[in-house]
Amino acid sequence: MSGTEKKPGKRWAIWLPLVLFGVFFVLVMNGLVRPANRDIESAMVGKMLPEFTLPAGVDERPGLATDDFRQGEVRLLNVFASWCVPCAAEAPQLDELARAGVPIDGVAIRDRTQDIARFLARYGNPFATIGKDDISEVQLGIGSSGVPETFVIDGTGTIRYQHIGPIMERDVQIILSEVKKAQTPL
């Protein structure tokens, strides 16, 4: 009977589970220490804006199209919606950016004209143009995954920077410096 008993051996394999657990531990430790950035960054930064033409979102501002971004001027493209609460929170900062001389174009996602008008009346209107994107076409086209998001577009229509979430007070300087950077073409 003992003739077929296998003698112990192959010690390395015995330690394999512990080694694998060690790898797992390091991995999740890393994941806990630097919590994953839940933002989904656009992969379009550095690329040209896709072709689009959007109708006007409100009567007092024109709609917008890709060509508006190729006039040699750095512009901000702000993806927003009247039904989005954080969008109201960033309104003062957008105003500040507009006062600093940066033209801002709005893309209203899945929104109705009367709602946009009410939103602007309440929180101010820093926008040069407002396009109505009823099927998130532009949003999908520029790799935006939520509202609000703000993109810095240089004078050739290239996306240079993406800001995800509402622009808070501390973000204003960052965006202004990105605007400055975008003034020198790639």
Next chain:
Amino acid sequence: MTRALALLALIAAMLAVPVAAQDQLPPAPYAYRQLEDPAQEQKAQDLMETLRCLKCQSQSIADSDASMAGDMRNQVRLRIKAGEEPEAIRAWLVERYGEYVSYKPELTTLTWPLFAAPLVLLLLALLLLRKRFIRRLPEGEE
């Protein structure tokens, strides 16, 4: 102190109740409508089941009521209808959102271990079991 913190957390949780952050617009044309051609619809459906809803926690755009998922479905169906191949649409989305948007990992320098894993596991099993088997049992054993 702990209790005060806990109460704060509770109040925060109460405030965090979503304030009707829902748009009022009707869904995009093809968000909840199938393509007329069943073969095309099947293609679209198969693709949508493997695309990630970006607003949801972990759902495909085929299983989500989020309006953005509806807009993505609309986009996929329209493109399929226009004769685009499913993999081209996937590539179009990956170009915009990175690999994250696709539940189907591509073979890259970062993902090759996923695809090597079955082979490694197979080799490991062979290596470990090599000596477990015997060709012939000695006569008269047991």
Next chain:
Amino acid sequence: MIAEAGLALLWFAAALALLQLFASVMTLVGGQSEAEMGGVVRPAAIMQGPLVALSFLMLMWLFIRTDLSVLLVASNSHSAKPFIFKLAGTWGNHEGSMLLWVTVMAMSGSLVALVERRLPERTMIATLAAQAFVSLGFYAFLLFSSNPFERLATPVPEGNGLNPLLQDIGLAFHPPTLYIGYVGLSVAFSFAVGALLTREVGPAFARAMRPWVLGSWIFLTIGITAGSYWAYYELGWGGWWFWDPVENASLMPWLAATALLHSASVLASRDALRTWTIMLGVVAFSMSMVGTFLVRSGILTSVHAFAVDPERGSFILALLAIYIGGALALFGARASTVNEGKQFSLVSREAGLVFNNVALSAILGIVLLGTLYPLLTEAFDTKVSVGPPYFNPVGAIFALPMIVVMAIGPLLRWRRDSFDRIAKVLILPAVLTAGVIVGAVVLAPGIGLLPLLGLALSIGLGIASLLPLLGRNLLRTPLATWGMVLGHFGLAVALFGMASESAFSTERLVAAEIGDTVEVGPWSIELVGIDPVAGPNWTALEANINARYEGGDPISLHPQSRNFTQPPMTTSESALSTRWNGQLYAVVGEEGLDGRWQLRLWWKPFVPLIWIGGLIVALGGALALLGRLLGDMRKAHQVRRIAQRREDNPLHGAAPEPAE
């Protein structure tokens, strides 16, 4: 007072666990005789179960009364919630479900201390030491970072309510069964650690551990099946499995426990696969803990996540490091001194079981890797998603051959056999499998490769799994054999359901006016009306649908679009009509501007077989467990009788041991 009493009970139980650990360690290493300190170990373990269970009942009572001076109740319950959800809401949150976890752990510790008398006392004390050590960590987690009995300084007027997706009868069944399964595996873990400590690894150890593994596995099977069905009808899109991290977290312990079950049976019957069985014993409960960690730390995103907190994540991670790391280190240090056991031929029952173990472990490895991979690429600042297009085919690489071996293995004899002997009986399933492949390719050319192979193999396995009963007297066939046959047959049934759902489902999305009739598969669906209805804590728009199967009598269906106010949320309540050959799934969505209603309709042929199959698998497990327990009782009785006889005739000391 109830909250304070519940908390006090937990502290008391934790103190007993400390005593249990101390006494058993003293017995093992301190040179204390087993009579001195060892006598404390079992009673300390036995008392914990009732104490923690009582504490759990107290939390339940707080939820039933909606005691809003308790933080947990205030943040997760509401006075207007129906009774059943107040009750089940006890575990519909992080703290309550952790208390459920600890309750199951303490109860299994009690039970094992109470009934397990076959192992050498030293090994038992080592096992109970391990159980106490693990329990202590979870008591600490509960008491220091997840106290369910935390009071509010001032009671709030009303609670926050429970997530409406959880307000379903599924909440009453899914978490408790799953947790009994998850945590029941802690006993197997403790057995493995105990056996490593005393180096007593052999058939007796496997026989002692097997009922515990089997019991946990039955509950895991039921829990996963219930969870899948719950997600299927509740999420409103007809999906039943999406390889979501939380789903994977429940599948991984099941895969490990299934492998353990099979390797333990090799160890029990043939004294082979010693180290492997020990390792699986450690891995199975480790997977439960890893799963809990993944679900609760918020480290991965999931649609089912309910309690996300990185700080608690760190606490559980520390527990993982201590328990899994410790057990695997012990395994490394001790396993090389454990004999592997006997060898066997390439064609034998053992070889089949080894193949099954390899395949299950490989699938486990794939699921674990795929689940964690996004975390790995995150470390390189890249986000990826791993989903069904990866898990399905890569899992199938191992699952499909495993199914073939499942069909053949049970027909093989232990130790050594030849294919010639069993070839004849396997002709029928083999021919049918081939027939289904050919038939499906000709009749339904569109179906994918995986559903096709799934369909064919499920037929083959379904028949082959019954073959071990061939030529047997069915009344005298051991229950354990019946259990195996049913278990394998149930898997074939479930596989058939999965493949059929994937191959033959038809979907219709329409905007329908009142009075419209829509066709989906063999059904014609008439939207008769939409009416407002009100429930205890919701209002809904309810569609009145008349569904006719192939022009037969109308069946009335009532899917709803429900609006909850506490917390505010809209859910789709699907309506199902089940026939022997499938299920109709109807969901009503929003009203369009043109006054048409969104209807989502699916006809899913044979889809209920997925869950019926799961339940058959669990039933098979239950039969096997019953068979083992009856066998053990018979043997214990025999041993007692022999001892009795020895006492009666002290001269005939050499009475034969009962045969195995």
